[in-house]
Amino acid sequence: MDLKVRNRKQEIILIEVYYEREFDFLQRILFSTAKTITEYLVRSERYEQVIKVISINILYFDLWHGKDYIYHGRTQFLGIHYHDELLLNEKQQELFGKQHPYELYKGD
Numbered sequence: 132m133d134l135k136v137r138n139r140k141q142e143i144i145l146i147e148v149y150y151e152r153e154f155d156f157l158q159r160i161l162f163s164t165a166k167t168i169t170e171y172l173v174r175s176e177r178y179e180q181v182i183k184v185i186s187i188n189i190l191y192f193d194l195w196h197g198k199d200y201i202y203h204g205r206t207q208f209l210g211i212h213y214h215d216e217l218l219l220n221e222k223q224q225e226l227f228g229k230q231h232p233y234e235l236y237k238g239d
Contacts, residue, residue, distance in 0.1 A: 135167070142183040143167055152192045160186050179227075205233045 134146040145163060153159060164184050171182050194202075208217035218230055229235055 140183075142185060143171065144185045144187065146187045146189070148189045148191075150191045156188075156190075156194065160188060207231075207233050 133148050136144050164186050167184050168181055224230055
């Protein structure tokens with residue numbers, strides 16, 4: 132990791148610069164993000180207290196196949212058979228004030 136900062140919303144932003152091709156790039160992003168989350172999670176703290184971690188990666192090599200040069204990813208659950216998007220149930224929507232699982236990780 133090249134730079135780790137905290138913004139006004141108390142979210143952690145990881146900024147990494149890659150100069151050489153890494154075929155396991157997505158796994159590396161997942162590892163560094165998960166590791167950061169666990170570093171800031173206090174033992175026995177409720178999981179709803181997990182902080183948002185934003186990973187910004189600057190690559191000086193082509194990443195797979197795509198026309199764009201900036202991509203945004205999020206945790207989205209799509210059904211394999213019906214291609215529907217998974218929604219939170221009524222109790223979860225009431226508790227979190229959100230409709231989609233990926234919204235649980237978005238800043239306000």
